[in-house]
Amino acid sequence: MFNKLKVLWQNIRRLSGDDAYEQYLQHYLQHQTELAELKHADLEAADMENIALEKSEPPLSREAFFKEWQNKKWTGIKRCC
Amino acid sequence: MHKNIKTIIWLSVVILGVAAISAIALNRGESISALWFIAAAACVYAIAYRFYAAWIAATVLSIDETRATPAERLDNGRDFIPTNKWVVFGHHFAAIAGPGPLVGPTLAAQFGYLPGTLWILVGAVLGGAVQDMVTLFFSTRRNARSLGQMARDEIGPIGGAAALIGTFLIMIILIAVLGLVVVNAMKRSPWATSTIAATIPIAMIIGFYMRNFRPGRVLEASALGVILLLLAVVGGGWIDHNESLRTMFDHEGLTLAWMIIAYGFAAAVMPVWLLLAPRDYLSTFVKLGTVTLLAIAIIILQPHVHMPAFTQFTDGTGPIFGGKLFPFVFITIACGAISGFHALIASGTTPKLLSNERDIRLIGYGAMLLESFVAIMAMIAATVLEPGVFFAVNSPAGVVGKEAVDAIAKINSWGFAVTVEQMNQLAKDMGESSLFARTGGAPSLAVGMASIFGNAFGKSMLALWYHFAIMFEAIFILTTLDAGTRVGRFMLQDMLGNIWPKIGQTSWMPSVIFTSGLVVAGWGYFLYIGVIDPNGGVNILWPLFGIANQMLAAIALCVATGILVKSGKLKYAWITGLPLVWLVIITSTAAWQKIFSDDIRVGFLAAANDLATKLASGVLPPDKAAVAPHLIFNQQLDAYLTMFFVAVLWVVILDTSRVIVRYLAGKPLLPLTEVAHEPSRLVEDWVRD
Numbered sequence: 148m149f150n151k152l153k154v155l156w157q158n159i160r161r162l163s164g165d166d167a168y169e170q171y172l173q174h175y176l177q178h179q180t181e182l183a184e185l186k187h188a189d190l191e192a193a194d195m196e197n198i199a200l201e202k203s204e205p206p207l208s209r210e211a212f213f214k215e216w217q218n219k220k221w222t223g224i225k226r227c228c
Numbered sequence: 229m230h231k232n233i234k235t236i237i238w239l240s241v242v243i244l245g246v247a248a249i250s251a252i253a254l255n256r257g258e259s260i261s262a263l264w265f266i267a268a269a270a271c272v273y274a275i276a277y278r279f280y281a282a283w284i285a286a287t288v289l290s291i292d293e294t295r296a297t298p299a300e301r302l303d304n305g306r307d308f309i310p311t312n313k314w315v316v317f318g319h320h321f322a323a324i325a326g327p328g329p330l331v332g333p334t335l336a337a338q339f340g341y342l343p344g345t346l347w348i349l350v351g352a353v354l355g356g357a358v359q360d361m362v363t364l365f366f367s368t369r370r371n372a373r374s375l376g377q378m379a380r381d382e383i384g385p386i387g388g389a390a391a392l393i394g395t396f397l398i399m400i401i402l403i404a405v406l407g408l409v410v411v412n413a414m415k416r417s418p419w420a421t422s423t424i425a426a427t428i429p430i431a432m433i434i435g436f437y438m439r440n441f442r443p444g445r446v447l448e449a450s451a452l453g454v455i456l457l458l459l460a461v462v463g464g465g466w467i468d469h470n471e472s473l474r475t476m477f478d479h480e481g482l483t484l485a486w487m488i489i490a491y492g493f494a495a496a497v498m499p500v501w502l503l504l505a506p507r508d509y510l511s512t513f514v515k516l517g518t519v520t521l522l523a524i525a526i527i528i529l530q531p532h533v534h535m536p537a538f539t540q541f542t543d544g545t546g547p548i549f550g551g552k553l554f555p556f557v558f559i560t561i562a563c564g565a566i567s568g569f570h571a572l573i574a575s576g577t578t579p580k581l582l583s584n585e586r587d588i589r590l591i592g593y594g595a596m597l598l599e600s601f602v603a604i605m606a607m608i609a610a611t612v613l614e615p616g617v618f619f620a621v622n623s624p625a626g627v628v629g630k631e632a633v634d635a636i637a638k639i640n641s642w643g644f645a646v647t648v649e650q651m652n653q654l655a656k657d658m659g660e661s662s663l664f665a666r667t668g669g670a671p672s673l674a675v676g677m678a679s680i681f682g683n684a685f686g687k688s689m690l691a692l693w694y695h696f697a698i699m700f701e702a703i704f705i706l707t708t709l710d711a712g713t714r715v716g717r718f719m720l721q722d723m724l725g726n727i728w729p730k731i732g733q734t735s736w737m738p739s740v741i742f743t744s745g746l747v748v749a750g751w752g753y754f755l756y757i758g759v760i761d762p763n764g765g766v767n768i769l770w771p772l773f774g775i776a777n778q779m780l781a782a783i784a785l786c787v788a789t790g791i792l793v794k795s796g797k798l799k800y801a802w803i804t805g806l807p808l809v810w811l812v813i814i815t816s817t818a819a820w821q822k823i824f825s826d827d828i829r830v831g832f833l834a835a836a837n838d839l840a841t842k843l844a845s846g847v848l849p850p851d852k853a854a855v856a857p858h859l860i861f862n863q864q865l866d867a868y869l870t871m872f873f874v875a876v877l878w879v880v881i882l883d884t885s886r887v888i889v890r891y892l893a894g895k896p897l898l899p900l901t902e903v904a905h906e907p908s909r910l911v912e913d914w915v916r917d
Binding site: 158159160161162163164165167168170171173174175178209210212213214215216217218219220221222223224225226227228 | 303304305306307309311312314315318319323324326327328395402406438439443444445446447450500501504505508509562563567569570572573576577707708711712714715718734773777
């Protein structure tokens with residue numbers, strides 16, 4: 148029962164965008180791990196450069212992320228009749 | 229055994245469904261329980277979803293669970309994100325469900341409850357839900373491309389341009405008619421006006437809260453906002469009882485129209501975080517909450533529908549809008565059965581979240597069924613009113629007369645019982661000064677909802693329920709108005725950017741102000757004319773919107789049919805082809821009648837000529853003569869606009885037919901733009917073996 152309520156709450160948060168920043172951070176970390184794994188693989192110099200470039204970018208702050216997320220959300224047709 | 233039980237259950241659903249539809253179709257008695265409507269809808273949806281939608285998914289579209297969706301392949305943690313299917317369902321439903329399915333059925337109730345109800349059910353399961361589902365599927369297979377892009381890629385440049393122009397014009401007409409609905413709800417009602425006005429600072433407070441105070445905490449901010457909105461409803465009552473404050477909010481329609489126009493411009497120019505985004509959170513929560521509450525109230529209370537199955541107005545003489553049952557019931561119901569606008573959400577937006585193709589049936593087909601159910605509830609809320617009351621609220625003064633006594637006499641002459649005292653008492657109960665000629669559907673829906681809520685949860689608060697219902701309608705009408713103006717602005721910037729690149733920069737302030745001004749002027753014009761029109765304006769604007777919306781649906785169905793044929797599925801192309809043929813018939817017939825009918829309440833040109841003759845012969849009273857030239861011009865403009873819509877529709881149809889004929893003749897065509905199969909990594913069982 149408790150677990151079901153927890154899942155429901157998580158879904159409400161997901162649905163409303165309340166956890167969008169957490170999602171983003173998770174995605175960012177995952178991406179970083181993938182990059183770290185790639186580092187050990189055989190790569191061309193250009194690829195390494197790209198990776199280094201991406202790696203040097205820290206994740207967005209909560210404020211900056213929310214700003215970008217909202218602007219993106221309201222570009223295009225998002226509500227109809 | 230297990231299979232047998234399933235068969236028995238589905239047989240019971242079929243039997244219950246047939247019984248419920250027969251009950252509502254054959255009833256000619258005094259009244260009928262609304263529960264029959266709910267039962268009929270639930271059974272029709274269940275059968276259609278389980279069998280028809282499942283068949284389309286498996287056989288026609290050949291949905292492939294092992295195939296990676298764009299959300300998975302292009303996952304960037306921002307807009308492309310594989311998401312739980314119920315969360316996507318929620319997003320999709322919140323995006324497609326606007327005020328249309330509430331307003332359309334309320335207006336269409338003038339024909340009686342039956343025609344509208346049947347079309348809401350049949351139109352949704354065979355037309356609207358199919359359109360949404362196949363569009364979602366095709367867009368998912370094409371990296372979440374938009375309807376316009378798919379039209380261009382698969383049919384040709386003409387289809388793409390038609391979809392773009394069609395969308396822009398529908399937006400203009402839609403915003404105008406929705407603005408008119410809000411104006412009519414606020415007219416001479418300090419309570420409604422102050423409550424709706426309060427939603428603006430409330431949205432801004434929430435905007436600041438989410439932006440500066442607690443960034444991104446959407447849920448706590450929304451909870452705060454909903455509490456403030458409820459306080460605004462109560463506070464509106466207090467203002468209404470305060471002699472000095474109430475005059476600040478007591479306005480005529482025209483003043484309110486100017487305020488809405490000014491508000492629309494401000495909302496389009498302001499940053500989204502300040503007004504649009506927070507308002508949308510509030511409207512989504514209020515919308516979901518109210519619709520759920522209404523469903524519960526209808527089930528607990530089982531109100532009786534008093535409207536007859538058919539009224540005499542099927543002959544085209546209806547007071548709310550002119551025109552016969554065929555084709556106008558289809559044009560009027562619009563969004564509750566099939567809405568072209570949904571194709572814009574089902575392509576482009578929703579596919580970016582879809583984690584697996586198997587969810588397409590739930591999200592594309594299922595969400596439309598829920599929207600159709602909202603339309604059924606609106607139909608119930610409109611028809612539980614005594615028909616006399618329904619017509620007194622919804623008939624414009626230009627048809628029944630300005631004075632209460634005249635209006636009542638006219639409505640009584642149609643055979644619907646209602647008295648002046650009854651209407652006065654009702655207005656008093658609802659906390660309004662008058663409920664005569666409150667056209668647009670919102671006030672009558674609010675009266676219906678208030679009486680349902682009042683009976684289910686306590687009658688003492690009728691006025692509160694009424695204004696709660698008005699706030700509920702206004703808040704998401706205003707969201708559509710804000711969002712629509714903004715989208716219109718982007719489209720215009722995009723189009724004009726081809727001529728002068730600088731204007732295409734969406735963040736360049738002079739361009740923002742200029743293009744927002746143009747869009748607001750576009751819908752503001754139709755809103756202004758609607759307000760000064762003694763027949764209420766809704767009678768002109770809603771059919772125009774309906775024609776435009778059904779035209780866009782026909783374009784979406786053309787694209788879908790074209791892709792089905794090109795994919796070698798000619799024998800299944802009827803799933804979109806049949807609704808397409810039907811839409812073309814009703815849209816073309818309605819457009820023909822709106823342009824050329826001799827009946828001045830139907831034909832734009834006939835109405836313009838009639839008014840011009842009256843103006844020339846000097847029979848019009850001075851106040852009507854003053855606005856007559858505007859009305860004449862507007863009727864002519866509407867006639868040309870309708871011609872344009874129907875011409876666009878036929879161009880797309882001919883273009884699609886050309887593609888189909890070339891395919892059948894084995895001639896070269898634009899290639900299918902479906903993205904190649906890539907196995908999904910999210911479906912563990914399939915991929916790892």
